[in-house]
Amino acid sequence: MRKWRIYFTIILQLCIVPLLHAQWEIPIGQYWDIKSYHNPSFAGETNYIRTTMLYSNKWTGIENAPVRIILTADMPIEILNQRHGIGVLVLTENIGELRNSNLAAQYSFIQPIGNGTLNIGLQAGVYDLNYDAGALILTTDSLQKNNKKIMANPTKKQLADFSAGLSWSSKNFYSGLSIMHINQPHFYSIPRLEEIKNETAIPNENSVLEDSFKTNIPRTYFLTAQYNISLFNSLKIEPMISVMSNKIQTYAQATLRLEHGNKYSGGFSYISDYGYTFFAGATIRGAQLGYSYTRHNIGIGKESSGSHEILLKYDFPLDYFKPKSQPHKSIRLL
Secondary structure (H helix, E strand, O other): OHHHHHHHHHHHHHHHHHHHHHHOOOOOOOHHHOHHHHOHHHOOOOOEEEEEEEEEEOOOOOEOOOEEEEEEEEEEEEEOOEEEEEEEEEEEEEEOOEEEEEEEEEEEEEEEEOOEEEEEEEEEEEEEEEEOOOOOEEEEEOOOOOEEEEEOOEEEEEEEEEEEEEEEEEOOEEEEEEEEOOOOOEEEEOOOOHHHHHHHOOOOOOOHHHOOEEEEOOOEEEEEEEEOEEOOOOEEEEEEEEEEEOOOOEEEEEEEEEEEOOOEEEEEEEEOOOEEEEEEEEEEOOEEEEEEEEEEOOOHHHHOOOEEEEEEEEEEEOOOOOOOOOOOOOHHHO
């Protein structure tokens, strides 16, 4: 009887995990300020060395809630009178003591067309996996006042990961379409069934509970667009949309952002099947600081106190790191 319970639980997890793979890529509250994360074709789109850091604390109030840090940097370069863009992406995500990380290089081909530019981008990186982000499970600890805790299937694997994107940019409008995890990297993870182990007191460490099963990082499609409308007194309104889908789950995000004098900003987003986000930002001495709060209305996040994001962005001039020429006095003047 115990053996059948074990087999039934494993079959049930195998059925549930593909549905949870929708959570491998989740919406970002301030996606417009970290565009190259979703789409490598935006690398080098400005005339600056652009750097961005995003700190995300998901589902606060739940033990082992995901903490994500994203770092991006990109700049334009010129080769044989043709403009290109290069960039780098660093991602770390923690759940408890488990951590996933991704280090990737980006390249974009930039071609002026009419009053805008057409950008084609590629990204190649290496994922260092310690857990399956698509197999998150919310559990309740009855011994600790019903505290909620997130668990994930552990794994250990380094995987090549590729993405590609296409975008069009002009003075007041941009749009982009990308495919993340094109090669759908495959790996093996181990189901976490500690509770069943304790109940059944299974002594055999080589039992079916330790058998690995094959899964993958699902291919994800990302579409975004933004239009800038100048109003009065240096006030701009920026309606934006983004759609993220992996054929299992689709998130459509509609955003209304207000900006005043290129210094202060704020707004609101609604994300279908996910929740809604409030955000605000300010630019101080060239550094842009942003904050967003998301309240969830579905899934694991509904059991939390919401999600928080802090974004820091700074643009360096292209010659910032070049050695400066030092003035010399003529010996005739000494």
